[in-house]
Amino acid sequence: NLQLSKKKLNYEERRVRANDREYNEKFQYASNCIMTSKYNIITFLPVNLFEQFQEVANTYFLFLLILQLIPQISSLSWFTTIVPLALVLSITAVKDATDDYFRHKSDNQVNNRQSQVLIRGSLQNEKWMNVRVGDIIKLENNQFVAADLLLLSSSEPHGLCYIETAELDGETNMKVRQSVSVTSELGDPNNLASFDGEVVCEPPNNKLDRFCGTLYWREKKYTLTNQNMLLRGCVLRNTEACYGLVIFAGPDTKLMQNSGRTKFKRTSIDRLMNTLVLWIFGFLVCMGVILAVGNAVWEREVGSLFQSYLPWDPPVDNFLFSAFLSFWSYVIILNTVVPISLYVSVEVIRLGHSYFINWDQQMFCSQCNTAAEARTTTLNEELGQVEYIFSDKTGTLTQNIMSFNKCSINGQTYGNYTNTQVKTQSTQLQ
DSSP states (O other): OHHHHHHHHHHHOEEEETTOHHHHHTTTOOOSOOOOOSOOTTTHHHHHHHHHTTSHHHHHHHHHHHHHTOTTTOOSOTHHHHHHHHHHHHHHHHHHHHHHHHHHHHHHHHHTOEEEEEETTEEEEEEGGGOOTTOEEEEETTOBOOSEEEEEEESSGGGEEEEEOHHHHSOOSEEEEEOOTTTTTOOSHHHHHTOOOEEEEOOOOOOTTOOOEEEEETTEEEEEOGGGEEOTTOEEESOSEEEEEEEEOGGGSHHHHHHOOOOOOOOHHHHHHHHHHHHHHHHHHHHHHHHHHHHHHHHHHTGGGGTTTSOOOTTOOSHHHHHHHHHHHHHHHTGGGSOHHHHHHHHHHHHHHHHHHHHOGGGOBTTTTBOOOOOOSSSGGGGGGOOOOOOSSGGGTSOOOOOOOOEEETTEEEOOOOHHHHHHHHHHHO
16 A cells, blocks of 8 residues: 555655655656667567568468468468568568667667766766766756756856757757756755755656746745756756756656657558558459359369369368368469569668668768768658648748858948948849
8 A cells, every 4th residue: 555655646746855865766766767769689579570560561471371381272382472571571670670779879878978966965977877866967068958957056147047958849049947046056066965955846747848846945845837947958058057956867857758659650652552452452352252253163063073083182072162272272372463572672772772861972061070860761761752841930941140241340340241242142132
Protein backbone atom coordinates (compact mmCIF):
# COMPACT_ATOMS: atom_id res chain seq x y z
CA ASN A 1 0.00 0.00 0.00
CA LEU A 2 2.87 2.36 0.79
CA GLN A 3 4.43 1.75 -2.63
CA LEU A 4 1.11 2.32 -4.38
CA SER A 5 0.60 5.59 -2.51
CA LYS A 6 4.10 6.73 -3.52
CA LYS A 7 3.42 5.91 -7.17
CA LYS A 8 0.11 7.76 -7.03
CA LEU A 9 1.80 10.76 -5.42
CA ASN A 10 4.54 10.64 -8.06
CA TYR A 11 1.90 10.67 -10.79
CA GLU A 12 -0.12 13.57 -9.37
CA GLU A 13 2.77 15.78 -8.34
CA ARG A 14 6.55 15.88 -8.11
CA ARG A 15 8.57 16.66 -4.98
CA VAL A 16 12.18 17.72 -5.38
CA ARG A 17 14.49 18.74 -2.54
CA ALA A 18 17.66 20.60 -3.42
CA ASN A 19 21.04 19.01 -2.57
CA ASP A 20 19.41 15.86 -1.22
CA ARG A 21 19.86 12.88 -3.53
CA GLU A 22 18.82 10.36 -0.89
CA TYR A 23 15.43 12.01 -0.47
CA ASN A 24 14.83 12.35 -4.22
CA GLU A 25 15.88 8.77 -4.99
CA LYS A 26 12.96 7.49 -2.91
CA PHE A 27 10.63 8.58 -5.71
CA GLN A 28 12.68 6.74 -8.37
CA TYR A 29 12.76 9.63 -10.79
CA ALA A 30 14.25 9.05 -14.23
CA SER A 31 17.96 9.66 -14.75
CA ASN A 32 19.25 12.21 -17.23
CA CYS A 33 20.30 9.54 -19.72
CA ILE A 34 18.31 9.67 -22.97
CA MET A 35 17.78 7.05 -25.65
CA THR A 36 16.31 7.90 -29.06
CA SER A 37 17.38 4.66 -30.74
CA LYS A 38 14.83 2.00 -31.68
CA TYR A 39 16.80 -1.19 -31.07
CA ASN A 40 19.47 -2.81 -28.97
CA ILE A 41 21.46 -5.99 -29.53
CA ILE A 42 18.74 -8.20 -28.01
CA THR A 43 15.64 -6.59 -29.52
CA PHE A 44 16.98 -5.76 -32.98
CA LEU A 45 16.21 -9.04 -34.75
CA PRO A 46 12.63 -9.65 -33.47
CA VAL A 47 11.53 -6.00 -33.58
CA ASN A 48 13.04 -5.35 -37.01
CA LEU A 49 11.51 -8.50 -38.47
CA PHE A 50 8.14 -7.57 -36.99
CA GLU A 51 8.35 -4.16 -38.63
CA GLN A 52 9.47 -5.57 -41.96
CA PHE A 53 6.64 -8.11 -42.07
CA GLN A 54 4.19 -5.25 -41.83
CA GLU A 55 5.02 -4.83 -45.51
CA VAL A 56 2.41 -6.73 -47.51
CA ALA A 57 4.94 -8.21 -49.94
CA ASN A 58 7.14 -9.62 -47.18
CA THR A 59 4.12 -11.24 -45.52
CA TYR A 60 3.01 -12.63 -48.87
CA PHE A 61 6.36 -14.26 -49.59
CA LEU A 62 6.54 -15.69 -46.08
CA PHE A 63 3.11 -17.23 -46.62
CA LEU A 64 4.28 -18.53 -49.99
CA LEU A 65 7.35 -20.08 -48.37
CA ILE A 66 5.13 -21.94 -45.90
CA LEU A 67 3.03 -23.27 -48.79
CA GLN A 68 6.13 -24.52 -50.60
CA LEU A 69 7.06 -26.61 -47.58
CA ILE A 70 3.88 -28.70 -48.08
CA PRO A 71 4.79 -31.52 -50.55
CA GLN A 72 1.16 -32.22 -51.64
CA ILE A 73 0.78 -28.79 -53.26
CA SER A 74 4.31 -27.61 -53.96
CA SER A 75 5.85 -28.09 -57.38
CA LEU A 76 8.74 -25.65 -56.85
CA SER A 77 11.68 -25.76 -54.49
CA TRP A 78 11.42 -23.54 -51.44
CA PHE A 79 14.88 -22.13 -52.31
CA THR A 80 13.28 -20.08 -55.10
CA THR A 81 11.40 -18.04 -52.49
CA ILE A 82 13.63 -18.01 -49.44
CA VAL A 83 16.67 -16.64 -51.28
CA PRO A 84 15.08 -13.41 -52.60
CA LEU A 85 13.09 -12.98 -49.38
CA ALA A 86 16.21 -13.36 -47.25
CA LEU A 87 18.02 -10.91 -49.55
CA VAL A 88 15.30 -8.25 -49.11
CA LEU A 89 15.12 -8.74 -45.35
CA SER A 90 18.91 -8.64 -45.02
CA ILE A 91 19.35 -5.44 -47.04
CA THR A 92 16.60 -3.67 -45.08
CA ALA A 93 17.94 -4.96 -41.76
CA VAL A 94 21.47 -3.73 -42.51
CA LYS A 95 20.10 -0.35 -43.55
CA ASP A 96 17.96 -0.05 -40.40
CA ALA A 97 20.87 -1.19 -38.22
CA THR A 98 23.10 1.48 -39.76
CA ASP A 99 20.53 4.20 -39.11
CA ASP A 100 20.07 3.05 -35.53
CA TYR A 101 23.82 2.88 -34.98
CA PHE A 102 24.06 6.58 -35.74
CA ARG A 103 21.20 7.22 -33.30
CA HIS A 104 23.15 5.34 -30.62
CA LYS A 105 26.23 7.36 -31.50
CA SER A 106 24.32 10.64 -31.22
CA ASP A 107 22.77 9.59 -27.89
CA ASN A 108 26.19 8.63 -26.55
CA GLN A 109 27.61 12.00 -27.57
CA VAL A 110 24.81 13.90 -25.82
CA ASN A 111 24.86 11.74 -22.68
CA ASN A 112 28.62 12.27 -22.29
CA ARG A 113 28.53 16.07 -22.44
CA GLN A 114 30.07 17.73 -19.41
CA SER A 115 28.18 19.87 -16.94
CA GLN A 116 29.24 21.56 -13.69
CA VAL A 117 27.29 20.09 -10.77
CA LEU A 118 27.39 21.38 -7.20
CA ILE A 119 28.41 18.39 -5.06
CA ARG A 120 29.29 18.78 -1.36
CA GLY A 121 29.86 22.51 -1.68
CA SER A 122 32.12 22.45 -4.76
CA LEU A 123 31.54 22.43 -8.49
CA GLN A 124 32.53 19.18 -10.18
CA ASN A 125 32.38 18.13 -13.82
CA GLU A 126 29.79 15.43 -14.39
CA LYS A 127 28.47 13.76 -17.50
CA TRP A 128 24.93 14.66 -18.41
CA MET A 129 23.77 11.09 -17.89
CA ASN A 130 25.00 11.22 -14.26
CA VAL A 131 22.99 14.33 -13.40
CA ARG A 132 20.12 13.59 -11.01
CA VAL A 133 16.90 15.30 -10.03
CA GLY A 134 17.62 17.76 -7.20
CA ASP A 135 21.17 18.60 -8.32
CA ILE A 136 22.21 22.22 -8.72
CA ILE A 137 23.94 22.94 -12.04
CA LYS A 138 26.04 25.89 -13.14
CA LEU A 139 25.56 27.05 -16.71
CA GLU A 140 27.90 29.37 -18.56
CA ASN A 141 27.32 31.50 -21.63
CA ASN A 142 26.53 29.58 -24.87
CA GLN A 143 26.06 26.28 -23.03
CA PHE A 144 23.15 23.92 -23.64
CA VAL A 145 20.79 23.33 -20.74
CA ALA A 146 21.31 19.76 -19.54
CA ALA A 147 17.83 19.22 -18.01
CA ASP A 148 14.70 21.13 -17.09
CA LEU A 149 15.98 23.53 -14.44
CA LEU A 150 14.44 25.93 -11.96
CA LEU A 151 16.49 29.11 -12.27
CA LEU A 152 17.94 29.96 -8.84
CA SER A 153 20.35 32.81 -9.51
CA SER A 154 22.14 34.58 -12.33
CA SER A 155 25.13 36.82 -12.90
CA GLU A 156 22.77 39.39 -14.43
CA PRO A 157 20.98 41.94 -12.22
CA HIS A 158 17.62 40.97 -10.70
CA GLY A 159 18.25 37.29 -11.42
CA LEU A 160 17.63 37.63 -15.16
CA CYS A 161 19.07 35.43 -17.89
CA TYR A 162 18.57 35.11 -21.62
CA ILE A 163 18.02 31.88 -23.52
CA GLU A 164 17.60 30.75 -27.11
CA THR A 165 14.86 28.18 -27.69
CA ALA A 166 15.55 27.32 -31.33
CA GLU A 167 15.63 23.56 -30.67
CA LEU A 168 12.26 23.71 -28.90
CA ASP A 169 10.12 26.04 -31.00
CA GLY A 170 12.40 27.12 -33.87
CA GLU A 171 12.59 30.75 -32.72
CA THR A 172 16.03 32.34 -32.60
CA ASN A 173 15.08 35.49 -30.73
CA MET A 174 16.20 35.76 -27.12
CA LYS A 175 13.76 35.00 -24.31
CA VAL A 176 14.06 36.29 -20.76
CA ARG A 177 13.86 34.10 -17.68
CA GLN A 178 13.96 35.32 -14.09
CA SER A 179 14.71 33.53 -10.86
CA VAL A 180 12.57 33.76 -7.73
CA SER A 181 13.52 36.89 -5.84
CA VAL A 182 14.34 34.98 -2.64
CA THR A 183 16.95 32.81 -4.40
CA SER A 184 18.37 35.40 -6.81
CA GLU A 185 20.99 36.45 -4.24
CA LEU A 186 22.34 32.91 -3.77
CA GLY A 187 24.96 33.35 -6.46
CA ASP A 188 27.86 31.94 -4.47
CA PRO A 189 28.37 28.14 -4.48
CA ASN A 190 28.76 28.19 -0.71
CA ASN A 191 25.30 29.71 -0.30
CA LEU A 192 23.78 27.34 -2.86
CA ALA A 193 25.35 24.34 -1.09
CA SER A 194 23.27 25.13 1.99
CA PHE A 195 20.08 25.69 -0.01
CA ASP A 196 17.53 23.03 1.01
CA GLY A 197 14.35 24.32 -0.58
CA GLU A 198 11.72 21.87 -1.72
CA VAL A 199 9.77 22.18 -4.96
CA VAL A 200 6.30 20.69 -5.39
CA CYS A 201 5.18 20.87 -9.00
CA GLU A 202 3.16 19.20 -11.73
CA PRO A 203 4.16 15.78 -13.13
CA PRO A 204 6.12 15.52 -16.41
CA ASN A 205 4.19 16.74 -19.45
CA ASN A 206 4.86 18.04 -22.97
CA LYS A 207 3.51 21.59 -22.59
CA LEU A 208 6.40 23.94 -23.33
CA ASP A 209 4.65 27.14 -22.30
CA ARG A 210 3.24 26.07 -18.95
CA PHE A 211 4.66 25.17 -15.56
CA CYS A 212 2.94 25.21 -12.18
CA GLY A 213 4.82 24.69 -8.96
CA THR A 214 5.57 25.98 -5.50
CA LEU A 215 8.89 26.48 -3.72
CA TYR A 216 8.92 25.85 0.02
CA TRP A 217 11.88 27.35 1.84
CA ARG A 218 12.38 28.75 5.34
CA GLU A 219 8.74 28.12 6.21
CA LYS A 220 7.53 30.22 3.30
CA LYS A 221 6.20 29.32 -0.11
CA TYR A 222 6.76 30.99 -3.46
CA THR A 223 4.81 30.48 -6.68
CA LEU A 224 6.74 29.15 -9.68
CA THR A 225 5.78 29.71 -13.33
CA ASN A 226 7.23 28.99 -16.73
CA GLN A 227 9.23 32.24 -16.48
CA ASN A 228 11.38 30.60 -13.80
CA MET A 229 12.25 27.53 -15.88
CA LEU A 230 15.15 26.72 -18.22
CA LEU A 231 14.17 23.79 -20.44
CA ARG A 232 16.48 21.17 -21.85
CA GLY A 233 17.56 22.02 -25.38
CA CYS A 234 17.76 25.76 -24.70
CA VAL A 235 21.06 27.64 -24.99
CA LEU A 236 22.18 30.27 -22.49
CA ARG A 237 22.93 33.56 -24.29
CA ASN A 238 24.29 36.95 -23.25
CA THR A 239 24.60 35.75 -19.67
CA GLU A 240 27.92 35.06 -17.99
CA ALA A 241 26.64 32.31 -15.68
CA CYS A 242 23.58 31.08 -13.85
CA TYR A 243 22.58 28.29 -11.44
CA GLY A 244 19.57 26.01 -11.75
CA LEU A 245 17.90 23.20 -9.81
CA VAL A 246 17.12 20.04 -11.80
CA ILE A 247 13.35 19.42 -11.75
CA PHE A 248 12.89 17.05 -14.70
CA ALA A 249 15.66 14.88 -16.14
CA GLY A 250 16.12 12.66 -19.18
CA PRO A 251 12.87 11.27 -20.61
CA ASP A 252 10.81 13.40 -18.19
CA THR A 253 12.01 16.68 -19.73
CA LYS A 254 9.57 18.58 -21.90
CA LEU A 255 11.85 18.19 -24.92
CA MET A 256 11.81 14.40 -24.70
CA GLN A 257 8.12 14.33 -23.78
CA ASN A 258 7.41 16.04 -27.10
CA SER A 259 9.73 13.83 -29.13
CA GLY A 260 7.91 10.59 -28.38
CA ARG A 261 9.15 7.14 -29.27
CA THR A 262 10.86 6.55 -32.59
CA LYS A 263 8.30 4.95 -34.89
CA PHE A 264 8.54 2.87 -38.03
CA LYS A 265 7.68 5.37 -40.74
CA ARG A 266 6.36 4.58 -44.19
CA THR A 267 6.61 6.81 -47.21
CA SER A 268 3.90 7.38 -49.79
CA ILE A 269 5.77 5.07 -52.18
CA ASP A 270 5.66 2.29 -49.57
CA ARG A 271 1.92 2.75 -49.16
CA LEU A 272 1.47 2.77 -52.94
CA MET A 273 3.48 -0.44 -53.33
CA ASN A 274 1.47 -2.12 -50.57
CA THR A 275 -1.76 -1.17 -52.36
CA LEU A 276 -0.43 -2.46 -55.70
CA VAL A 277 0.67 -5.74 -54.11
CA LEU A 278 -2.81 -6.21 -52.61
CA TRP A 279 -4.40 -5.68 -56.04
CA ILE A 280 -1.92 -8.04 -57.67
CA PHE A 281 -2.53 -10.63 -54.95
CA GLY A 282 -6.28 -10.29 -55.54
CA PHE A 283 -5.68 -10.87 -59.25
CA LEU A 284 -3.55 -13.92 -58.38
CA VAL A 285 -6.33 -15.36 -56.19
CA CYS A 286 -8.86 -14.87 -58.99
CA MET A 287 -6.59 -16.70 -61.43
CA GLY A 288 -6.09 -19.51 -58.90
CA VAL A 289 -9.85 -19.84 -58.35
CA ILE A 290 -10.57 -19.98 -62.10
CA LEU A 291 -7.89 -22.62 -62.66
CA ALA A 292 -9.03 -24.61 -59.62
CA VAL A 293 -12.62 -24.61 -60.90
CA GLY A 294 -11.34 -25.76 -64.27
CA ASN A 295 -9.41 -28.54 -62.56
CA ALA A 296 -12.53 -29.65 -60.67
CA VAL A 297 -14.62 -29.74 -63.86
CA TRP A 298 -11.95 -31.67 -65.75
CA GLU A 299 -11.42 -34.18 -62.93
CA ARG A 300 -15.16 -34.81 -62.68
CA GLU A 301 -15.99 -35.01 -66.38
CA VAL A 302 -12.81 -36.35 -68.01
CA GLY A 303 -10.23 -37.22 -65.36
CA SER A 304 -12.15 -40.25 -64.11
CA LEU A 305 -11.55 -41.91 -67.49
CA PHE A 306 -7.80 -41.70 -66.94
CA GLN A 307 -7.64 -42.93 -63.33
CA SER A 308 -5.67 -46.01 -64.36
CA TYR A 309 -3.06 -43.81 -66.09
CA LEU A 310 -3.25 -40.61 -63.95
CA PRO A 311 -4.30 -41.75 -60.48
CA TRP A 312 -4.91 -39.28 -57.68
CA ASP A 313 -2.39 -38.92 -54.90
CA PRO A 314 -3.13 -41.06 -51.82
CA PRO A 315 -4.67 -38.20 -49.74
CA VAL A 316 -6.97 -37.14 -52.59
CA ASP A 317 -10.29 -38.97 -52.61
CA ASN A 318 -12.57 -36.67 -54.67
CA PHE A 319 -12.44 -33.98 -57.31
CA LEU A 320 -13.27 -31.12 -54.86
CA PHE A 321 -10.26 -31.87 -52.69
CA SER A 322 -8.14 -32.11 -55.83
CA ALA A 323 -9.36 -28.64 -56.88
CA PHE A 324 -8.55 -27.28 -53.41
CA LEU A 325 -4.96 -28.54 -53.63
CA SER A 326 -4.68 -27.29 -57.20
CA PHE A 327 -5.65 -23.78 -56.08
CA TRP A 328 -2.65 -23.56 -53.75
CA SER A 329 -0.41 -25.15 -56.37
CA TYR A 330 -1.37 -22.45 -58.87
CA VAL A 331 -0.72 -19.77 -56.22
CA ILE A 332 2.81 -21.12 -55.91
CA ILE A 333 3.37 -21.46 -59.66
CA LEU A 334 2.09 -17.94 -60.42
CA ASN A 335 3.86 -16.26 -57.50
CA THR A 336 6.16 -14.32 -59.83
CA VAL A 337 3.36 -11.88 -60.65
CA VAL A 338 4.20 -10.20 -57.30
CA PRO A 339 7.53 -8.45 -58.02
CA ILE A 340 9.84 -8.97 -55.07
CA SER A 341 12.65 -7.49 -57.16
CA LEU A 342 10.81 -4.15 -56.94
CA TYR A 343 11.47 -3.99 -53.20
CA VAL A 344 15.13 -4.89 -53.68
CA SER A 345 15.50 -2.11 -56.25
CA VAL A 346 13.78 0.47 -54.03
CA GLU A 347 15.98 -0.35 -51.03
CA VAL A 348 19.16 -0.11 -53.10
CA ILE A 349 18.03 3.19 -54.64
CA ARG A 350 17.27 4.63 -51.21
CA LEU A 351 20.68 3.67 -49.91
CA GLY A 352 22.44 5.17 -52.92
CA HIS A 353 20.30 8.31 -52.79
CA SER A 354 21.29 8.94 -49.17
CA TYR A 355 24.96 8.90 -50.18
CA PHE A 356 24.27 11.31 -53.05
CA ILE A 357 22.69 13.69 -50.53
CA ASN A 358 25.78 13.51 -48.33
CA TRP A 359 28.08 14.10 -51.32
CA ASP A 360 26.07 16.95 -52.88
CA GLN A 361 28.34 20.01 -53.07
CA GLN A 362 25.42 22.33 -53.79
CA MET A 363 24.01 21.48 -50.36
CA PHE A 364 27.31 22.20 -48.60
CA CYS A 365 27.32 25.25 -46.30
CA SER A 366 30.73 26.91 -46.60
CA GLN A 367 30.08 29.33 -43.73
CA CYS A 368 29.38 26.55 -41.24
CA ASN A 369 31.66 24.01 -42.98
CA THR A 370 28.77 21.56 -42.82
CA ALA A 371 27.56 19.15 -45.46
CA ALA A 372 24.05 17.80 -45.84
CA GLU A 373 23.45 14.63 -43.83
CA ALA A 374 20.81 12.01 -44.51
CA ARG A 375 20.15 10.66 -41.03
CA THR A 376 17.72 8.04 -42.28
CA THR A 377 17.63 6.07 -45.52
CA THR A 378 13.91 5.24 -45.43
CA LEU A 379 12.35 8.66 -46.08
CA ASN A 380 14.52 10.12 -48.86
CA GLU A 381 11.89 10.11 -51.58
CA GLU A 382 9.56 12.20 -49.41
CA LEU A 383 11.85 15.19 -50.09
CA GLY A 384 10.73 15.25 -53.71
CA GLN A 385 7.02 15.02 -52.92
CA VAL A 386 6.52 18.16 -50.83
CA GLU A 387 3.50 20.06 -52.21
CA TYR A 388 2.95 22.81 -49.65
CA ILE A 389 5.12 24.68 -47.15
CA PHE A 390 3.35 26.48 -44.30
CA SER A 391 5.15 29.25 -42.45
CA ASP A 392 3.96 31.40 -39.55
CA LYS A 393 6.24 34.35 -40.36
CA THR A 394 8.82 35.48 -42.89
CA GLY A 395 11.74 34.98 -40.50
CA THR A 396 11.26 31.22 -40.72
CA LEU A 397 12.06 31.14 -44.44
CA THR A 398 14.57 34.01 -44.68
CA GLN A 399 17.83 34.98 -43.00
CA ASN A 400 17.44 37.80 -40.49
CA ILE A 401 20.88 39.29 -41.21
CA MET A 402 21.47 43.04 -40.99
CA SER A 403 24.31 44.50 -43.09
CA PHE A 404 25.92 47.91 -42.55
CA ASN A 405 25.53 50.21 -45.54
CA LYS A 406 26.05 53.85 -44.60
CA CYS A 407 25.64 56.22 -41.67
CA SER A 408 26.42 59.78 -40.63
CA ILE A 409 27.83 60.54 -37.18
CA ASN A 410 28.43 64.16 -36.18
CA GLY A 411 28.52 65.23 -39.82
CA GLN A 412 31.01 62.52 -40.81
CA THR A 413 29.80 59.96 -43.36
CA TYR A 414 30.81 56.33 -42.98
CA GLY A 415 30.31 53.53 -45.46
CA ASN A 416 30.69 53.09 -49.22
CA TYR A 417 27.03 52.64 -50.10
CA THR A 418 26.48 55.02 -53.05
CA ASN A 419 23.38 56.35 -54.75
CA THR A 420 24.27 54.27 -57.82
CA GLN A 421 23.81 51.09 -55.77
CA VAL A 422 20.45 52.37 -54.54
CA LYS A 423 19.29 53.03 -58.11
CA THR A 424 20.52 49.60 -59.23
CA GLN A 425 18.62 47.84 -56.45
CA SER A 426 15.46 49.82 -57.12
CA THR A 427 15.72 48.93 -60.82
CA GLN A 428 16.08 45.24 -59.97
CA LEU A 429 13.04 45.41 -57.70
CA GLN A 430 11.02 46.99 -60.48
